[in-house]
Amino acid sequence: MLVLRRRPGESLMIGDDVEIEFLESNSQGVKIGIRAPREITILRKELQLTQMQNRAASLDVDLQKLNWKAR
Amino acid sequence: MPLLATKYFATLPYESSDCYQFPLGIPGFDDEKQFVLLNIPGKEPLVFLQSVATPGLCFLALPILVVDPVYELCVSTEDLRTLDLEPARQPRLGGEALVLALLAIETGQDATANLLAPIVINVAKRRAVQAIRCDSVYSHRQSLPQLSRSEAC
Numbered sequence: 710m711l712v713l714r715r716r717p718g719e720s721l722m723i724g725d726d727v728e729i730e731f732l733e734s735n736s737q738g739v740k741i742g743i744r745a746p747r748e749i750t751i752l753r754k755e756l757q758l759t760q761m762q763n764r765a766a767s768l769d770v771d772l773q774k775l776n777w778k779a780r
Numbered sequence: 781m782p783l784l785a786t787k788y789f790a791t792l793p794y795e796s797s798d799c800y801q802f803p804l805g806i807p808g809f810d811d812e813k814q815f816v817l818l819n820i821p822g823k824e825p826l827v828f829l830q831s832v833a834t835p836g837l838c839f840l841a842l843p844i845l846v847v848d849p850v851y852e853l854c855v856s857t858e859d860l861r862t863l864d865l866e867p868a869r870q871p872r873l874g875g876e877a878l879v880l881a882l883l884a885i886e887t888g889q890d891a892t893a894n895l896l897a898p899i900v901i902n903v904a905k906r907r908a909v910q911a912i913r914c915d916s917v918y919s920h921r922q923s924l925p926q927l928s929r930s931e932a933c
Contacts, residue, residue, distance in 0.1 A: 755912045758920045759897040760808035763910075765884040766839050766894070767809070772788055774929045775885070777825065 784816055786830050787838035792818065799832065800901055800908040803862055807897070807910060812837065815908070817878075817901075827880065829899065841880040845873065847893045847922065853879065855900055859911045863902040871900070878903050882910075883924065891927040896920035 713721065720730040728744040743751055752760075781793040799816050806812060814832040825846050831837035844851045853870045860867040863877075871877035878901040881893040895918035901908040 753912075755896060755914070755916075755920075756807055759894070759910065759912050762884055762892075762894050762897070762920045763806055763808040763839075763882065765886055766882045767837055768884075768886065770788075770840060770885045771929075772823070775826075776928050778926050778928065 784830060784832065785835035786818065786828075787836050788828065789818065789820060794818075797906070800906050802908050802910075804909055806899075807912070809837065826883075829880070829882070840883040840885065841899065842883060842893060842924075844879040844881045844895070844898050847881045847924065848895060848918075851879075851895065851898075851918075853877070853898075853900070853911075854913050854915060854917070855911045856914060859900065859909045862909050863900060863907050864905045865902050871902075876904065877901065881922075883927070884921070885927070885929070891924040891929075892919075892921040893924050894920050895922045 715721065715731045717731055717733050720728050722728055726746050727749065730742040730744070732740040732742050734740070745751060782796065783791050784794045785791050794816050798818075799814060802813050802815060804810070812831050812833060815829045816832060818828040818830055820826075820828060825842055827841050827843070829839040829841055851873070853873060855863075855870060857867045860871070863871075865871050865876065873879055880899040880901070881895055882899060883891055883893055885891045897910050897912040897920065899908060900911045
């Protein structure tokens with residue numbers, strides 16, 4: 710992983726089109742701004758993981774074969 | 781009593797008190813706003829979250845304390861407002877809030893439970909959200925060795 714140190718007001722570019730600006734930082738977290746073309750989807754990672762996991766959870770399950778063993 | 785077309789159990793009568801509103805849908809299924817919670821005799825502790833609008837959509841789930849007896853909730857203020865719960869504190873598990881982990885049971889893999897994004901239900905108001913945690917304390921694919929598949933012999 711590339712690790713960079715940036716201060717509030719500074720930016721970095723990903724490719725030619727995506728700019729990430731670091732706006733402020735405090736004990737609650739880091740606030741960033743993103744400038745990117747409309748066709749690029751930007752999602753919080755945990756939301757993307759949840760979408761993927763929900764799709765996997767919606768697949769057919771053969772209930773006859775499932776066994777529950779209490780620990 | 782209304783009837784519900786289900787994915788796994790043909791058509792079942794259901795109590796309107798078992799029907800929960802998901803005002804935001806759930807991620808990946810944003811238009812699914814109503815689910816019925818099915819408790820099927822013989823299938824405990826599994827529960828089934830059956831879509832009202834889409835008979836072919838049904839999630840398997842477990843009460844979250846069955847997956848992790850010491851699970852600690854971390855529901856965002858926005859989600860608590862959506863649920864019509866007190867936004868200033870975490871809801872009591874098993875009391876005002878019913879909390880479920882959705883299960884993924886994919887071919888050739890162990891069953892997993894999503895502890896990153898539990899389904900939180902305000903039982904009294906019949907409102908529910910999938911509450912995605914902002915921390916990374918719990919996995920979205922927690923292995924579930926208690927749930928196994930027997931292969932046909």
